[in-house]
Amino acid sequence: MKPRVAITEGDPAGIGPEIARRAAADPRVLGVCEPVLYGAPAGDRFEPGVLSAEAGRAAYRSIVDAVTDALRGDVAAIATAPINKEALRLAGLPWNGHTDLLAHLTGAPRVAMMFFSDELRVVLATIHVPLAQVPALLTQSVMEQTIALTAQELPRFDKVPPRIAVAGLNPHAGEHGLFGHEEEAVIAPAIACCRARGIDVSGPFPADTIFVRARKGEFDVVVACYHDQGLIPIKLAAFGRAVNVTLGLPIVRTSVDHGTAFDIAGKGIADAGSMIEAVLLAARLARSS
Secondary structure: OOOEEEEEOOOOOOOHHHHHHHHHOOHHHHHHOEEEEEOOOOOOOOOOOOOOHHHHHHHHHHHHHHHHHHHHOOOOEEEEOOOOHHHHHHOOOOOOOHHHHHHHHHOOOOOEEEEEOOOOEEEEOOOOOOHHHHHHHOOHHHHHHHHHHHHHHOHHHHOOOOOEEEEOOOHHHHOOOOOOOHHHHHHHHHHHHHHHOOOOEEEEEOHHHHHHHHHOOOOOEEEEOOHHHHHHHHHHHHOOOOEEEEEOOOOOEEEOOOOOOHHHOOOOOOOOHHHHHHHHHHHHHHHHO
16 A cells, blocks of 8 residues: 655745646656645635735645644655745744754654755754854754664665764865864764763764765765755755755654746746655655554
8 A cells, every 4th residue: 555645835925836736647656656735725816926914824734734643643754845934934934944844743853854865964063043143053962863863764765774974164174273173173073972971983084075075975874064054965966866854753754855936937948856855755764653
């Protein structure tokens, strides 16, 4: 029996409804799951490409409905189309995106954002925060939790313990303190603690080469210190094929590797490739859970 996979349509003023519906009708998707669409009520109208509180609330309601059904077991997984963070704020909602909203809705104590592709896999230690705040947020505890969660969750994909690499925060991974001390004071001790627990983790490595090494097969996943450090290389390697996966949730959740694309919303030209990949991966994870 094929699993039922919820597909949320995201911000109704963006490309989400278009790519969600195209994914739900794709033969590859229909071959592995029963897609169930969650979006704004049929009578609601939203102007394509226009930011609004109403669109933010509609996106939020569809996520809540899908998560409720997933926790009840009515659907086996969720694949989400993109939402707009500004629209959420206009609607008076405090979350910075899907990841922290899903943690709140499911009561998950620790989650992490991973981008998954055949070419490269990246987990982020910090997500949607200003770059200036990253050094203070990158504590040893945060690094240990992120590494441990990665080691716990990655076997769902490959059935084997992952080889984890950790990127340094500073140029040349700090060059022994010459360009920064976070590697010696925070990242290396976290790695040592995780290795003592039996986790196959190495680093910190210079961020300008570690993603190349991982893509060549030396490591299974890279833990990046901040948002753009991890997302730039994977989007260069696999944009349109990469899938956003939330680690640490009690439900399966995948998503696209892009945003709401207000500039092309309503034109019928959006690429549904990443949405299709997200649904396919959600179905795969649902079957193996």
